[in-house]
Amino acid sequence: MGSQDRLPCKDAPPESPPGPGAQAILRVAEALVAEKGFDAVSVNDIAREASVSKANVFHHFKSKEGLYLEVLRHACRHSARALDAALAESSADPHVRLQQFFFHHLRALLEHAQSSRLLQRALLEGASQRGRELAEEVFAHHFSRLVELVRAGQSSGCLRRDFDPALLAFLLVGASAFFFETRAVLRHLPEVTFAERPERYGSAVFDLLARGFARAPGEVGR
Protein backbone atom coordinates (compact mmCIF):
# COMPACT_ATOMS: atom_id res chain seq x y z
CA MET A 1 0.00 0.00 0.00
CA GLY A 2 2.15 2.85 1.27
CA SER A 3 5.42 1.82 -0.34
CA GLN A 4 5.87 4.78 -2.67
CA ASP A 5 9.40 5.83 -3.51
CA ARG A 6 10.30 8.98 -1.69
CA LEU A 7 13.74 9.62 -3.13
CA PRO A 8 13.39 13.03 -4.80
CA CYS A 9 16.48 13.57 -6.94
CA LYS A 10 18.43 10.39 -7.48
CA ASP A 11 18.48 9.04 -11.01
CA ALA A 12 19.39 5.39 -11.10
CA PRO A 13 18.98 3.86 -7.61
CA PRO A 14 15.23 3.16 -7.51
CA GLU A 15 15.93 0.58 -10.18
CA SER A 16 19.41 -0.78 -10.77
CA PRO A 17 21.17 0.36 -13.96
CA PRO A 18 19.41 -1.65 -16.65
CA GLY A 19 21.26 -4.77 -17.78
CA PRO A 20 21.43 -5.79 -21.42
CA GLY A 21 18.36 -7.99 -21.19
CA ALA A 22 16.29 -5.26 -19.57
CA GLN A 23 17.46 -2.77 -22.18
CA ALA A 24 16.22 -5.00 -25.00
CA ILE A 25 12.80 -5.16 -23.37
CA LEU A 26 12.86 -1.42 -22.85
CA ARG A 27 13.65 -0.76 -26.49
CA VAL A 28 10.90 -3.03 -27.75
CA ALA A 29 8.38 -1.59 -25.32
CA GLU A 30 9.31 1.91 -26.40
CA ALA A 31 8.70 1.10 -30.04
CA LEU A 32 5.43 -0.73 -29.52
CA VAL A 33 3.93 1.75 -27.07
CA ALA A 34 4.92 4.69 -29.25
CA GLU A 35 3.19 3.06 -32.20
CA LYS A 36 0.01 1.69 -30.66
CA GLY A 37 -0.36 3.24 -27.23
CA PHE A 38 -0.04 1.81 -23.74
CA ASP A 39 -3.44 0.14 -23.52
CA ALA A 40 -3.22 -1.42 -26.97
CA VAL A 41 0.05 -3.22 -26.22
CA SER A 42 0.07 -6.27 -23.96
CA VAL A 43 3.01 -7.58 -21.97
CA ASN A 44 2.78 -10.69 -24.12
CA ASP A 45 3.30 -8.61 -27.25
CA ILE A 46 6.38 -6.98 -25.76
CA ALA A 47 7.84 -10.28 -24.57
CA ARG A 48 7.26 -11.97 -27.92
CA GLU A 49 8.79 -9.11 -29.89
CA ALA A 50 11.79 -9.04 -27.56
CA SER A 51 12.16 -12.85 -27.77
CA VAL A 52 11.95 -13.36 -24.02
CA SER A 53 9.35 -14.93 -21.77
CA LYS A 54 6.59 -12.83 -20.30
CA ALA A 55 7.80 -13.77 -16.82
CA ASN A 56 11.15 -12.25 -17.67
CA VAL A 57 9.53 -8.91 -18.30
CA PHE A 58 8.14 -8.98 -14.77
CA HIS A 59 11.54 -10.06 -13.50
CA HIS A 60 13.10 -6.83 -14.78
CA PHE A 61 10.16 -4.47 -14.17
CA LYS A 62 7.84 -4.70 -11.25
CA SER A 63 4.67 -4.16 -13.32
CA LYS A 64 3.43 -3.10 -16.71
CA GLU A 65 2.94 0.39 -15.33
CA GLY A 66 6.49 0.37 -14.01
CA LEU A 67 7.83 -0.62 -17.40
CA TYR A 68 5.80 2.16 -18.98
CA LEU A 69 7.17 4.75 -16.58
CA GLU A 70 10.71 3.56 -17.29
CA VAL A 71 10.06 3.84 -21.01
CA LEU A 72 8.69 7.32 -20.51
CA ARG A 73 11.60 8.36 -18.32
CA HIS A 74 13.95 7.25 -21.06
CA ALA A 75 12.07 9.23 -23.68
CA CYS A 76 12.03 12.27 -21.41
CA ARG A 77 15.77 12.12 -20.87
CA HIS A 78 16.20 11.84 -24.60
CA SER A 79 13.91 14.75 -25.29
CA ALA A 80 15.47 16.89 -22.59
CA ARG A 81 18.91 16.36 -24.06
CA ALA A 82 17.67 17.37 -27.51
CA LEU A 83 16.06 20.52 -26.12
CA ASP A 84 19.22 21.39 -24.23
CA ALA A 85 21.15 21.15 -27.46
CA ALA A 86 18.58 23.26 -29.28
CA LEU A 87 18.73 25.96 -26.60
CA ALA A 88 22.52 25.94 -26.35
CA GLU A 89 23.05 27.76 -29.65
CA SER A 90 25.48 30.50 -28.89
CA SER A 91 24.89 33.18 -31.47
CA ALA A 92 24.79 36.76 -30.18
CA ASP A 93 21.76 37.69 -32.29
CA PRO A 94 18.55 36.59 -30.53
CA HIS A 95 16.78 36.40 -33.88
CA VAL A 96 19.33 33.88 -35.12
CA ARG A 97 19.18 31.99 -31.86
CA LEU A 98 15.41 31.67 -32.14
CA GLN A 99 15.75 30.49 -35.70
CA GLN A 100 18.36 27.94 -34.78
CA PHE A 101 16.26 26.72 -31.90
CA PHE A 102 13.25 26.35 -34.13
CA PHE A 103 15.11 24.36 -36.78
CA HIS A 104 16.90 22.28 -34.22
CA HIS A 105 13.66 21.51 -32.43
CA LEU A 106 11.82 20.58 -35.60
CA ARG A 107 14.64 18.34 -36.76
CA ALA A 108 14.94 16.62 -33.39
CA LEU A 109 11.21 16.00 -33.27
CA LEU A 110 11.27 14.28 -36.64
CA GLU A 111 14.49 12.37 -36.14
CA HIS A 112 13.44 10.90 -32.82
CA ALA A 113 9.88 10.31 -33.84
CA GLN A 114 9.54 7.47 -31.35
CA SER A 115 10.28 9.56 -28.28
CA SER A 116 8.23 12.41 -29.66
CA ARG A 117 5.18 10.25 -30.18
CA LEU A 118 5.63 8.75 -26.73
CA LEU A 119 5.57 12.16 -25.07
CA GLN A 120 2.67 13.26 -27.22
CA ARG A 121 0.70 10.26 -26.00
CA ALA A 122 1.71 10.86 -22.39
CA LEU A 123 0.37 14.40 -22.55
CA LEU A 124 -2.85 13.28 -24.15
CA GLU A 125 -3.80 10.48 -21.79
CA GLY A 126 -5.37 11.56 -18.56
CA ALA A 127 -4.68 8.10 -17.18
CA SER A 128 -1.45 7.41 -15.34
CA GLN A 129 -1.02 10.95 -14.04
CA ARG A 130 2.54 10.07 -13.14
CA GLY A 131 3.27 9.99 -16.86
CA ARG A 132 1.83 13.44 -17.38
CA GLU A 133 3.81 14.88 -14.52
CA LEU A 134 6.96 13.36 -15.94
CA ALA A 135 6.41 14.89 -19.35
CA GLU A 136 5.31 18.21 -17.89
CA GLU A 137 8.50 18.52 -15.87
CA VAL A 138 10.57 18.40 -19.02
CA PHE A 139 8.38 20.83 -20.90
CA ALA A 140 7.99 23.33 -18.10
CA HIS A 141 11.71 23.66 -17.59
CA HIS A 142 12.69 24.06 -21.22
CA PHE A 143 9.73 26.22 -22.05
CA SER A 144 10.87 28.65 -19.39
CA ARG A 145 14.29 28.85 -20.98
CA LEU A 146 12.76 29.48 -24.38
CA VAL A 147 10.57 32.25 -23.01
CA GLU A 148 13.63 33.81 -21.44
CA LEU A 149 15.34 33.67 -24.80
CA VAL A 150 12.49 35.56 -26.42
CA ARG A 151 12.40 38.07 -23.60
CA ALA A 152 16.12 38.68 -23.98
CA GLY A 153 15.56 39.37 -27.65
CA GLN A 154 12.86 41.88 -26.78
CA SER A 155 14.93 43.81 -24.26
CA SER A 156 17.94 43.75 -26.57
CA GLY A 157 15.77 45.60 -29.03
CA CYS A 158 15.81 43.35 -32.06
CA LEU A 159 12.34 41.93 -31.35
CA ARG A 160 9.11 43.85 -31.03
CA ARG A 161 8.02 44.39 -27.44
CA ASP A 162 4.27 44.53 -27.91
CA PHE A 163 3.60 40.81 -27.73
CA ASP A 164 3.69 38.21 -24.98
CA PRO A 165 7.03 36.37 -25.09
CA ALA A 166 5.32 33.18 -23.92
CA LEU A 167 3.01 33.44 -26.91
CA LEU A 168 5.84 33.40 -29.43
CA ALA A 169 7.55 30.59 -27.55
CA PHE A 170 4.32 28.63 -27.66
CA LEU A 171 3.85 29.26 -31.37
CA LEU A 172 7.38 28.17 -32.20
CA VAL A 173 7.01 24.94 -30.26
CA GLY A 174 3.52 24.39 -31.60
CA ALA A 175 4.45 24.94 -35.22
CA SER A 176 6.99 22.15 -34.95
CA ALA A 177 4.93 19.83 -32.81
CA PHE A 178 1.72 20.18 -34.81
CA PHE A 179 3.63 19.59 -38.02
CA PHE A 180 5.05 16.42 -36.55
CA GLU A 181 1.67 15.28 -35.26
CA THR A 182 -0.25 15.78 -38.44
CA ARG A 183 2.40 14.85 -40.96
CA ALA A 184 0.80 11.53 -41.83
CA VAL A 185 -2.43 13.35 -42.65
CA LEU A 186 -0.69 16.18 -44.50
CA ARG A 187 0.66 13.69 -47.01
CA HIS A 188 -2.89 13.03 -48.18
CA LEU A 189 -3.85 16.66 -48.67
CA PRO A 190 -3.33 17.61 -52.31
CA GLU A 191 -2.73 21.30 -51.56
CA VAL A 192 0.09 20.62 -49.14
CA THR A 193 3.49 20.47 -50.82
CA PHE A 194 5.64 20.71 -47.71
CA ALA A 195 4.70 17.48 -45.98
CA GLU A 196 7.85 15.75 -47.18
CA ARG A 197 10.08 18.84 -46.94
CA PRO A 198 10.48 19.74 -43.28
CA GLU A 199 13.30 22.23 -43.93
CA ARG A 200 11.20 24.06 -46.45
CA TYR A 201 8.27 24.07 -44.04
CA GLY A 202 10.51 25.27 -41.23
CA SER A 203 12.02 28.20 -43.07
CA ALA A 204 8.68 29.25 -44.58
CA VAL A 205 7.01 29.25 -41.17
CA PHE A 206 9.85 31.07 -39.49
CA ASP A 207 9.94 33.70 -42.21
CA LEU A 208 6.23 34.29 -41.89
CA LEU A 209 6.41 34.49 -38.12
CA ALA A 210 9.54 36.64 -38.22
CA ARG A 211 7.71 39.27 -40.25
CA GLY A 212 5.35 39.44 -37.31
CA PHE A 213 7.74 39.58 -34.40
CA ALA A 214 10.86 41.24 -35.81
CA ARG A 215 11.43 44.90 -34.95
CA ALA A 216 12.38 46.82 -38.07
CA PRO A 217 10.40 46.43 -41.30
CA GLY A 218 13.45 46.03 -43.58
CA GLU A 219 16.21 45.25 -41.12
CA VAL A 220 15.78 41.62 -40.16
CA GLY A 221 19.41 40.58 -40.28
CA ARG A 222 19.03 37.79 -42.74
Added chain:
Amino acid sequence: MGSQDRLPCKDAPPESPPGPGAQAILRVAEALVAEKGFDAVSVNDIAREASVSKANVFHHFKSKEGLYLEVLRHACRHSARALDAALAESSADPHVRLQQFFFHHLRALLEHAQSSRLLQRALLEGASQRGRELAEEVFAHHFSRLVELVRAGQSSGCLRRDFDPALLAFLLVGASAFFFETRAVLRHLPEVTFAERPERYGSAVFDLLARGFARAPGEVGR
Protein backbone atom coordinates in the same frame (compact mmCIF):
# COMPACT_ATOMS: atom_id res chain seq x y z
CA MET B 1 -15.24 -12.95 -44.14
CA GLY B 2 -16.35 -11.36 -47.40
CA SER B 3 -19.37 -9.52 -46.03
CA GLN B 4 -18.14 -5.95 -46.35
CA ASP B 5 -20.68 -3.25 -46.97
CA ARG B 6 -20.54 -2.11 -50.54
CA LEU B 7 -23.01 0.74 -50.43
CA PRO B 8 -20.94 3.76 -51.41
CA CYS B 9 -22.98 6.87 -50.70
CA LYS B 10 -26.01 6.18 -48.53
CA ASP B 11 -25.98 7.68 -45.09
CA ALA B 12 -28.39 5.97 -42.78
CA PRO B 13 -29.37 2.57 -44.21
CA PRO B 14 -26.44 0.42 -43.03
CA GLU B 15 -27.74 0.99 -39.53
CA SER B 16 -31.27 2.14 -38.85
CA PRO B 17 -31.71 5.65 -37.44
CA PRO B 18 -30.68 5.23 -33.81
CA GLY B 19 -33.50 4.84 -31.32
CA PRO B 20 -33.48 6.55 -27.92
CA GLY B 21 -31.80 3.60 -26.22
CA ALA B 22 -29.06 3.42 -28.79
CA GLN B 23 -28.52 7.15 -28.56
CA ALA B 24 -27.97 6.95 -24.81
CA ILE B 25 -25.31 4.30 -25.34
CA LEU B 26 -23.76 6.39 -28.08
CA ARG B 27 -23.59 9.46 -25.88
CA VAL B 28 -21.98 7.60 -23.01
CA ALA B 29 -19.51 5.88 -25.32
CA GLU B 30 -18.59 9.20 -26.86
CA ALA B 31 -17.82 10.72 -23.48
CA LEU B 32 -15.84 7.77 -22.16
CA VAL B 33 -13.82 7.15 -25.30
CA ALA B 34 -13.02 10.84 -25.68
CA GLU B 35 -11.74 10.92 -22.12
CA LYS B 36 -9.82 7.65 -21.86
CA GLY B 37 -9.36 6.29 -25.36
CA PHE B 38 -10.87 3.34 -27.17
CA ASP B 39 -8.66 0.62 -25.69
CA ALA B 40 -8.98 1.90 -22.13
CA VAL B 41 -12.78 1.71 -22.15
CA SER B 42 -14.56 -1.65 -21.96
CA VAL B 43 -18.03 -2.44 -23.17
CA ASN B 44 -18.89 -3.19 -19.55
CA ASP B 45 -17.90 0.36 -18.58
CA ILE B 46 -20.12 1.80 -21.27
CA ALA B 47 -23.07 -0.40 -20.37
CA ARG B 48 -22.77 0.37 -16.66
CA GLU B 49 -22.51 4.13 -17.22
CA ALA B 50 -25.51 4.01 -19.59
CA SER B 51 -27.50 1.87 -17.10
CA VAL B 52 -28.15 -0.91 -19.59
CA SER B 53 -26.94 -4.49 -19.87
CA LYS B 54 -23.83 -5.33 -21.82
CA ALA B 55 -25.90 -7.57 -24.07
CA ASN B 56 -28.02 -4.59 -24.98
CA VAL B 57 -24.97 -2.75 -26.25
CA PHE B 58 -24.34 -5.62 -28.65
CA HIS B 59 -28.00 -5.61 -29.58
CA HIS B 60 -27.71 -2.04 -30.88
CA PHE B 61 -24.17 -2.23 -32.29
CA LYS B 62 -22.70 -5.24 -33.94
CA SER B 63 -19.35 -5.00 -32.17
CA LYS B 64 -17.24 -2.72 -30.03
CA GLU B 65 -15.45 -1.57 -33.16
CA GLY B 66 -18.81 -0.86 -34.80
CA LEU B 67 -19.88 1.25 -31.83
CA TYR B 68 -16.60 3.12 -32.01
CA LEU B 69 -17.05 3.88 -35.70
CA GLU B 70 -20.57 5.12 -35.04
CA VAL B 71 -19.27 7.37 -32.28
CA LEU B 72 -16.59 8.67 -34.61
CA ARG B 73 -19.07 9.25 -37.41
CA HIS B 74 -21.18 11.30 -35.06
CA ALA B 75 -18.19 13.40 -33.99
CA CYS B 76 -17.20 13.90 -37.62
CA ARG B 77 -20.66 15.10 -38.58
CA HIS B 78 -20.53 17.47 -35.62
CA SER B 79 -17.11 18.77 -36.55
CA ALA B 80 -17.99 19.13 -40.22
CA ARG B 81 -21.02 21.22 -39.34
CA ALA B 82 -18.89 23.49 -37.15
CA LEU B 83 -16.32 23.93 -39.90
CA ASP B 84 -19.04 24.69 -42.41
CA ALA B 85 -20.30 27.41 -40.13
CA ALA B 86 -16.80 28.79 -39.66
CA LEU B 87 -16.20 28.89 -43.41
CA ALA B 88 -19.57 30.40 -44.22
CA GLU B 89 -18.68 33.88 -42.96
CA SER B 90 -19.73 36.24 -45.67
CA SER B 91 -17.60 39.33 -45.28
CA ALA B 92 -16.15 40.75 -48.49
CA ASP B 93 -12.73 41.34 -46.95
CA PRO B 94 -10.66 38.11 -47.06
CA HIS B 95 -8.63 39.31 -44.10
CA VAL B 96 -11.77 39.60 -42.00
CA ARG B 97 -13.03 36.28 -43.27
CA LEU B 98 -9.81 34.59 -42.21
CA GLN B 99 -10.02 36.19 -38.83
CA GLN B 100 -13.62 35.14 -38.38
CA PHE B 101 -12.79 31.62 -39.45
CA PHE B 102 -9.92 31.45 -36.99
CA PHE B 103 -11.99 32.67 -34.06
CA HIS B 104 -14.91 30.51 -35.01
CA HIS B 105 -12.70 27.46 -35.33
CA LEU B 106 -10.97 28.05 -32.01
CA ARG B 107 -14.24 28.58 -30.21
CA ALA B 108 -15.83 25.51 -31.76
CA LEU B 109 -12.84 23.40 -30.82
CA LEU B 110 -13.08 24.43 -27.19
CA GLU B 111 -16.84 24.32 -26.92
CA HIS B 112 -17.13 20.82 -28.34
CA ALA B 113 -14.09 19.50 -26.57
CA GLN B 114 -15.47 15.99 -26.64
CA SER B 115 -15.71 15.71 -30.40
CA SER B 116 -12.39 17.50 -30.79
CA ARG B 117 -10.60 15.11 -28.53
CA LEU B 118 -12.23 12.17 -30.28
CA LEU B 119 -10.94 13.28 -33.67
CA GLN B 120 -7.55 14.07 -32.23
CA ARG B 121 -7.35 10.51 -30.94
CA ALA B 122 -8.58 9.06 -34.23
CA LEU B 123 -5.82 10.86 -36.12
CA LEU B 124 -3.19 9.74 -33.66
CA GLU B 125 -3.99 6.06 -33.53
CA GLY B 126 -2.66 4.01 -36.40
CA ALA B 127 -5.00 1.21 -35.41
CA SER B 128 -8.48 1.04 -36.89
CA GLN B 129 -7.53 2.66 -40.16
CA ARG B 130 -11.19 3.13 -40.89
CA GLY B 131 -11.24 5.74 -38.15
CA ARG B 132 -8.35 7.64 -39.68
CA GLU B 133 -9.96 7.63 -43.10
CA LEU B 134 -13.16 8.92 -41.59
CA ALA B 135 -11.44 11.83 -39.88
CA GLU B 136 -9.26 12.55 -42.88
CA GLU B 137 -12.26 12.87 -45.15
CA VAL B 138 -13.62 15.71 -43.05
CA PHE B 139 -10.30 17.47 -42.77
CA ALA B 140 -9.32 17.15 -46.41
CA HIS B 141 -12.55 18.69 -47.62
CA HIS B 142 -12.62 21.65 -45.28
CA PHE B 143 -8.91 22.25 -45.50
CA SER B 144 -9.30 22.64 -49.25
CA ARG B 145 -11.95 25.27 -48.74
CA LEU B 146 -9.76 27.13 -46.28
CA VAL B 147 -6.83 27.09 -48.71
CA GLU B 148 -9.09 28.45 -51.39
CA LEU B 149 -10.12 31.24 -49.05
CA VAL B 150 -6.48 32.19 -48.51
CA ARG B 151 -5.77 31.99 -52.21
CA ALA B 152 -8.71 34.28 -52.93
CA GLY B 153 -7.27 36.76 -50.49
CA GLN B 154 -3.97 36.65 -52.27
CA SER B 155 -5.33 37.21 -55.74
CA SER B 156 -7.62 39.95 -54.45
CA GLY B 157 -4.47 41.75 -53.37
CA CYS B 158 -5.02 42.18 -49.66
CA LEU B 159 -2.71 39.30 -48.72
CA ARG B 160 0.94 38.92 -49.64
CA ARG B 161 1.56 36.52 -52.51
CA ASP B 162 4.99 35.25 -51.61
CA PHE B 163 3.89 32.45 -49.31
CA ASP B 164 2.20 29.11 -49.78
CA PRO B 165 -1.54 29.48 -49.11
CA ALA B 166 -1.63 25.95 -47.72
CA LEU B 167 1.00 26.96 -45.21
CA LEU B 168 -1.07 29.77 -43.76
CA ALA B 169 -4.13 27.55 -43.71
CA PHE B 170 -2.14 24.93 -41.85
CA LEU B 171 -0.82 27.46 -39.34
CA LEU B 172 -4.28 28.84 -38.64
CA VAL B 173 -5.71 25.40 -38.02
CA GLY B 174 -2.64 24.33 -36.07
CA ALA B 175 -2.61 27.38 -33.81
CA SER B 176 -6.13 26.53 -32.69
CA ALA B 177 -5.69 22.78 -32.51
CA PHE B 178 -2.39 22.86 -30.68
CA PHE B 179 -3.79 25.34 -28.18
CA PHE B 180 -6.68 23.00 -27.55
CA GLU B 181 -4.43 19.97 -27.25
CA THR B 182 -1.98 21.47 -24.81
CA ARG B 183 -4.30 23.60 -22.77
CA ALA B 184 -4.19 21.32 -19.76
CA VAL B 185 -0.41 21.58 -19.73
CA LEU B 186 -0.38 25.31 -20.38
CA ARG B 187 -2.25 25.90 -17.16
CA HIS B 188 0.79 24.64 -15.25
CA LEU B 189 3.33 26.85 -17.00
CA PRO B 190 3.89 29.98 -14.92
CA GLU B 191 4.88 32.13 -17.92
CA VAL B 192 1.66 31.41 -19.79
CA THR B 193 -1.10 33.87 -18.99
CA PHE B 194 -3.41 33.03 -21.87
CA ALA B 195 -4.29 29.43 -20.99
CA GLU B 196 -7.63 30.49 -19.52
CA ARG B 197 -8.28 33.30 -22.01
CA PRO B 198 -8.87 31.75 -25.43
CA GLU B 199 -10.14 35.00 -26.96
CA ARG B 200 -7.04 36.83 -25.84
CA TYR B 201 -4.86 34.03 -27.20
CA GLY B 202 -6.78 34.04 -30.46
CA SER B 203 -6.52 37.73 -31.15
CA ALA B 204 -2.86 37.87 -30.12
CA VAL B 205 -1.95 34.99 -32.41
CA PHE B 206 -3.94 36.37 -35.31
CA ASP B 207 -2.40 39.82 -34.91
CA LEU B 208 1.08 38.34 -34.89
CA LEU B 209 0.37 36.19 -37.92
CA ALA B 210 -1.42 39.01 -39.71
CA ARG B 211 1.68 41.18 -39.52
CA GLY B 212 3.37 38.41 -41.46
CA PHE B 213 0.84 37.71 -44.15
CA ALA B 214 -0.96 41.01 -44.63
CA ARG B 215 0.00 43.07 -47.67
CA ALA B 216 0.45 46.69 -46.71
CA PRO B 217 2.58 47.63 -43.67
CA GLY B 218 0.09 50.09 -42.15
CA GLU B 219 -3.16 49.22 -43.89
CA VAL B 220 -4.49 46.13 -42.17
CA GLY B 221 -8.10 47.16 -41.96
CA ARG B 222 -8.52 46.76 -38.22
Added chain:
DNA sequence: GAGTGCGCTGACCGAACGGTCGGTTGGGGT
Protein backbone atom coordinates in the same frame (compact mmCIF):
# COMPACT_ATOMS: atom_id res chain seq x y z
C1' DG C 1 32.10 -29.72 -4.87
C1' DA C 2 28.71 -27.72 -2.01
C1' DG C 3 26.74 -23.23 -1.68
C1' DT C 4 24.92 -19.02 -3.69
C1' DG C 5 23.00 -15.48 -6.43
C1' DC C 6 20.96 -14.25 -10.83
C1' DG C 7 18.85 -14.38 -15.40
C1' DC C 8 15.39 -16.78 -17.16
C1' DT C 9 11.49 -20.07 -18.01
C1' DG C 10 6.84 -22.91 -18.40
C1' DA C 11 2.94 -23.60 -15.98
C1' DC C 12 -0.38 -21.51 -13.75
C1' DC C 13 -3.89 -18.02 -11.40
C1' DG C 14 -8.12 -15.06 -10.89
C1' DA C 15 -10.11 -11.37 -13.23
C1' DA C 16 -11.70 -9.08 -17.07
C1' DC C 17 -12.20 -8.97 -21.84
C1' DG C 18 -15.42 -9.06 -26.28
C1' DG C 19 -19.13 -11.55 -27.64
C1' DT C 20 -23.28 -15.13 -27.69
C1' DC C 21 -27.53 -17.33 -26.25
C1' DG C 22 -32.07 -18.39 -24.54
C1' DG C 23 -35.57 -16.17 -22.72
C1' DT C 24 -38.78 -12.34 -20.95
C1' DT C 25 -41.15 -8.39 -21.75
C1' DG C 26 -44.60 -5.02 -23.89
C1' DG C 27 -46.70 -2.16 -27.36
C1' DG C 28 -48.80 -2.50 -32.35
C1' DG C 29 -50.99 -4.86 -36.20
C1' DT C 30 -54.55 -8.10 -37.65
Added chain:
DNA sequence: ACCCCAACCGACCGTTCGGTCAGCGCACTC
Protein backbone atom coordinates in the same frame (compact mmCIF):
# COMPACT_ATOMS: atom_id res chain seq x y z
C1' DA D 1 -57.42 -13.19 -29.27
C1' DC D 2 -53.43 -13.89 -31.50
C1' DC D 3 -48.75 -13.18 -33.09
C1' DC D 4 -44.68 -10.53 -34.01
C1' DC D 5 -40.68 -8.17 -33.33
C1' DA D 6 -37.67 -4.82 -31.17
C1' DA D 7 -35.80 -3.83 -26.73
C1' DC D 8 -33.83 -5.72 -23.07
C1' DC D 9 -31.75 -8.98 -19.63
C1' DG D 10 -28.88 -12.71 -16.76
C1' DA D 11 -25.96 -16.26 -17.49
C1' DC D 12 -22.49 -17.96 -19.88
C1' DC D 13 -18.57 -18.87 -23.54
C1' DG D 14 -13.62 -19.04 -24.92
C1' DT D 15 -9.72 -16.06 -24.83
C1' DT D 16 -6.49 -12.98 -23.11
C1' DC D 17 -5.18 -9.95 -19.65
C1' DG D 18 -1.54 -8.60 -15.83
C1' DG D 19 0.83 -11.00 -12.57
C1' DT D 20 2.91 -15.13 -9.57
C1' DC D 21 5.74 -19.04 -8.50
C1' DA D 22 8.75 -23.02 -8.20
C1' DG D 23 12.47 -24.34 -10.36
C1' DC D 24 16.31 -24.78 -13.97
C1' DG D 25 21.04 -23.68 -15.65
C1' DC D 26 25.16 -21.33 -15.01
C1' DA D 27 28.81 -18.49 -13.49
C1' DC D 28 31.25 -17.53 -9.31
C1' DT D 29 33.27 -18.29 -4.61
C1' DC D 30 35.10 -20.69 -0.61
